[in-house]
Amino acid sequence: MSKEEILVAIRECAEKIGHPPSLAELRINTGVVERHVRKHFLTYKRALAECGMVREGAGFKVSPEALFKDWAELVRSTGKLPTLAEYDMHSKYSHRPLISRFGSWRQVPMGLLGLAEENGWEVEWKDVVDVLRERWRDAGMSVKTCKRQRLTPAEMGIFTDRPTYGPPVLQMPLAHGPTNELGVVFLFGFLALKLGFVVTRIQPEFPDCEAMLEVQPGVWQRVRVEFEKESRNFVRHLHNVKDADVIVCWEHNWLECPLRVVELKKILQLEAEAALPKLLRESK
Numbered sequence: 001m002s003k004e005e006i007l008v009a010i011r012e013c014a015e016k017i018g019h020p021p022s023l024a025e026l027r028i029n030t031g032v033v034e035r036h037v038r039k040h041f042l043t044y045k046r047a048l049a050e051c052g053m054v055r056e057g058a059g060f061k062v063s064p065e066a067l068f069k070d071w072a073e074l075v076r077s078t079g080k081l082p083t084l085a086e087y088d089m090h091s092k093y094s095h096r097p098l099i100s101r102f103g104s105w106r107q108v109p110m111g112l113l114g115l116a117e118e119n120g121w122e123v124e125w126k127d128v129v130d131v132l133r134e135r136w137r138d139a140g141m142s143v144k145t146c147k148r149q150r151l152t153p154a155e156m157g158i159f160t161d162r163p164t165y166g167p168p169v170l171q172m173p174l175a176h177g178p179t180n181e182l183g184v185v186f187l188f189g190f191l192a193l194k195l196g197f198v199v200t201r202i203q204p205e206f207p208d209c210e211a212m213l214e215v216q217p218g219v220w221q222r223v224r225v226e227f228e229k230e231s232r233n234f235v236r237h238l239h240n241v242k243d244a245d246v247i248v249c250w251e252h253n254w255l256e257c258p259l260r261v262v263e264l265k266k267i268l269q270l271e272a273e274a275a276l277p278k279l280l281r282e283s284k
Contacts, residue, residue: 003040020053
């Protein structure tokens with residue numbers, strides 16, 4: 001099933017049932033199944049987004065912009081900041097996403113003002129932003145304090161509910177071998193330059209990546225890269241070998257593969273074997 005056919009099916013299903021369909025509703029009404037969606041979009045949320053749709057409610061994460069807009073519309077209609085009870089009564093969302101994001105209901109106005117300032121929503125929602133700023137001036141607080149502070153990892157402090165560890169013995173960003181395709185993508189990003197790749201595009205549809213590859217010293221060519229946990233998954237996902245040049249995988253188990261294969265597991269093993277004699281020499 002092509003990408004375009006899936007998008008048409010989603011739109012037709014939405015028109016038929018009167019709302020953005022769930023994956024189960026899409027399957028029942030059109031025959032589109034999860035593997036079709038995953039092949040072209042990775043997630044159903046991305047497929048809906050390409051149709052200009054979003055599902056909201058239990059089990060769906062509400063975007064910060066949607067939360068702000070809903071809260072701001074309530075402020076605009078009443079001319080004041082809503083209490084928690086008023087918000088639950090008139091909002092289409094629960095108060096829980098706001099409290100989860102900002103820590104407490106008291107912190108919600110300041111946090112939403114920070115979102116508006118960071119994302120340039122001040123012009124569209126000037127009346128709401130003015131109400132928020134006036135609130136903090138009345139409380140004797142500088143408006144600048146409304147902007148959320150961005151802490152570096154080192155400034156976040158130690159978590160008190162878990163053990164601590166020493167620094168990594170090996171200078172690698174991934175402690176264990178990948179168990180899925182996303183782990184392969186992450187590891188490839190770390191090793192790409194060393195392997196002679198410079199990425200120019202990452203995308204959710206097949207092929208996953210476009211990159212420049214140094215095919216000879218000083219000579220580069222564009223290549224199409226597909227990421228897989230195992231190289232044989234290329235076949236399981238029904239990809240066409242004519243539309244890709246390189247498979248980057250953790251483990252190469254497709255012996256008859258007609259494409260170039262970059263097996264990250266073997267590359268790391270070779271690096272470790274090459275580094276061991278050097279470490280032993282330096283320890284003497």
